[in-house]
Amino acid sequence: MNWQVKKTVLLLASVVIALLVFATTIPQTHAQREIIHEERSQYRDVVVTEFNNQRCMLFNVHRGDMNQTCVDLRDPKRLVFNYTKMSFAGLLLNPDPRRILVAGLGGGTIPMAMRDLFPAATIDVLEVDQAVLNVAQEFFDFREDDAMQAHVVDARVFIKRAGLRGEQYDYIVLDAFSDEYIPEHLLSKEFLEEVRAILTPDGVVVANTFSSSRLYDYESVTYQAVFGEFYNFKLPGSGNRLILATKSELPSPGDLRAPARELYDALEPYGVNLLEYPPRLTTRPDWDTSTRVLTDQYSPANLLN
Amino acid sequence: MSAVLNSPQPTLETPAAPIEHTPFTRPVILCVAFINGFVIMSIELLGGRVLAPYFGSSVYVWGSIISVFMLSLSLGYLWGGRLSLRRPGPKVFASFFVIAAALCLPIIFLADGVMTAIFVAVEDPRYGSLLTALLLYFLPICVMGMVSPYSVRLLVSSQAHSGGVAGMLYFFSTLGSALGTLATSFYFVLWFNINTVMWGCVVALLLCASAVMWTCRRPAQTMPDSGNTVTMPEAGK
Numbered sequence: 150m151n152w153q154v155k156k157t158v159l160l161l162a163s164v165v166i167a168l169l170v171f172a173t174t175i176p177q178t179h180a181q182r183e184i185i186h187e188e189r190s191q192y193r194d195v196v197v198t199e200f201n202n203q204r205c206m207l208f209n210v211h212r213g214d215m216n217q218t219c220v221d222l223r224d225p226k227r228l229v230f231n232y233t234k235m236s237f238a239g240l241l242l243n244p245d246p247r248r249i250l251v252a253g254l255g256g257g258t259i260p261m262a263m264r265d266l267f268p269a270a271t272i273d274v275l276e277v278d279q280a281v282l283n284v285a286q287e288f289f290d291f292r293e294d295d296a297m298q299a300h301v302v303d304a305r306v307f308i309k310r311a312g313l314r315g316e317q318y319d320y321i322v323l324d325a326f327s328d329e330y331i332p333e334h335l336l337s338k339e340f341l342e343e344v345r346a347i348l349t350p351d352g353v354v355v356a357n358t359f360s361s362s363r364l365y366d367y368e369s370v371t372y373q374a375v376f377g378e379f380y381n382f383k384l385p386g387s388g389n390r391l392i393l394a395t396k397s398e399l400p401s402p403g404d405l406r407a408p409a410r411e412l413y414d415a416l417e418p419y420g421v422n423l424l425e426y427p428p429r430l431t432t433r434p435d436w437d438t439s440t441r442v443l444t445d446q447y448s449p450a451n452l453l454n
Numbered sequence: 455m456s457a458v459l460n461s462p463q464p465t466l467e468t469p470a471a472p473i474e475h476t477p478f479t480r481p482v483i484l485c486v487a488f489i490n491g492f493v494i495m496s497i498e499l500l501g502g503r504v505l506a507p508y509f510g511s512s513v514y515v516w517g518s519i520i521s522v523f524m525l526s527l528s529l530g531y532l533w534g535g536r537l538s539l540r541r542p543g544p545k546v547f548a549s550f551f552v553i554a555a556a557l558c559l560p561i562i563f564l565a566d567g568v569m570t571a572i573f574v575a576v577e578d579p580r581y582g583s584l585l586t587a588l589l590l591y592f593l594p595i596c597v598m599g600m601v602s603p604y605s606v607r608l609l610v611s612s613q614a615h616s617g618g619v620a621g622m623l624y625f626f627s628t629l630g631s632a633l634g635t636l637a638t639s640f641y642f643v644l645w646f647n648i649n650t651v652m653w654g655c656v657v658a659l660l661l662c663a664s665a666v667m668w669t670c671r672r673p674a675q676t677m678p679d680s681g682n683t684v685t686m687p688e689a690g691k
Binding site: 191302303304313334339447448449453 | 503640
């Protein structure tokens with residue numbers, strides 16, 4: 150009996166030691182980057198790194214490079230990521246937004262560029278994680294003011310309340326996703342209906358979506374179910390697909406060239422070449438249209454990714 | 455805790471074995487304990503999805519759900535143990551499953567109405583989600599918690615074996631919980647609507663009730679303490 154207890158203790162101890170040894174030998178994938186800050190978070194700790202004159206915000210350093218946002222320290226205005234640049238394609242459909250909603254802060258690059266471009270617009274930014282807001286303010290120069298406010302809140306909760314209050318926005322950017330975990334309640338038909346309800350008649354929704362996984366089909370049919378026909382926007386060499394959707398009928402592709410020419414100069418400093426966007430916008434479905442629509446009852450997004 | 459310990463001790467009218475042991479009773483009770491554990495965690499996992507459209511999927515929503523489930527289970531254990539002190543038998547045991555199944559129905563039919571009302575009334579999503587979790591999940595999970603101590607009582611016929619019986623029941627119910635968590639998060643949400651899985655839980659609970667009624671009988675009351683089944687007085691403190 151006594152011997153058995155000893156044996157069990159020995160076994161447990163060796164398992165614990167083996168686990169500890171294993172944990173310390175996992176290679177550090179970000180060794181070449183300099184970590185300049187780590188912010189404790191309720192969700193995932195936020196890490197700021199600097200490398201090659203780029204400062205980046207990362208969520209998951211253990212699984213490799215998962216940059217949320219990067220800024221070019223030599224030219225902070227210039228946007229680094231393709232999908233960030235692509236999100237300005239919404240301006241082709243609504244060239245002069247007055248009330249802007251951005252779900253997902255990251256380093257705050259999209260709202261800050263919008264602030265510069267449209268000084269008269271009011272901007273609400275939604276971010277679920279206080280730590281991300283802290284880091285954006287401290288390391289990415291994100292500044293709130295009277296017209297631009299950040300709200301630490303779940304996007305679904307904010308949008309549902311905005312709908313109850315009857316508030317409306319004419320430019321809505323949905324970018325609340327990271328590669329590792331997808332908030333499934335922000336993909337469902339019901340959520341998109343709530344988004345549509347706070348959209349002005351001439352407003353546009355710009356959604357950064359998943360393009361490489363099975364989710365592509367699911368997201369496409371769900372947006373289709375809520376908004377009808379939408380513009381599908383991909384750029385060669387970029388893994389992202391953006392959806393541009395409106396409440397009213399889409400403008401014809403020919404109508405997009407005029408705003409592209411008008412806004413080209415304003416957007417050039419951000420690295421956004423608006424002139425190359427209109428030919429890339431298409432309404433032709435390249436997804437399986439028989440896919441099941443995602444709903445609050447059925448939204449296994451993380452299993453489909 | 456002391457409420458249970460100070461409750462009246464079982465008297466001699468209560469036979470040590472509250473059910474007649476046949477080859478089926480032990481596997482059936484272990485099996486319903488397993489299903490009970492499975493259903494509890496399946497419902498908990500779905501809870502996050504039920505609340506997300508109104509309160510988000512922030513860490514505090516999970517905090518609310520897990521707290522409410524733990525609270526419900528703890529009180530369920532307490533009350534289930536208390537109920538087992540007085541004339542324990544298969545009918546009461548089976549009724550737990552029927553009541554739990556009935557209490558799951560509001561989760562299917564009333565959740566949206568309840569959450570809309572709370573969403574409007576409570577601004578802070580932390581307390582909104584806590585209140586919702588309490589209203590929707592407290593009662594059914596509490597009743598499911600009563601199953602565990604009660605099933606220990608049904609299977610224990612001697613003090614010497616009580617630890618072994620309790621261990622075996624914990625093993626099956628917690629194994630059920632583990633598999634319920636896994637099956638729901640890996641597969642059920644991919645195959646079914648939330649409410650379809652909830653209906654599955656209701657049906658599983660009702661099947662448990664009928665299995666118990668089918669196989670477990672009270673022993674004949676003619677000789678309350680003849681030497682066959684009674685080996686030792688219970689709870690000899």
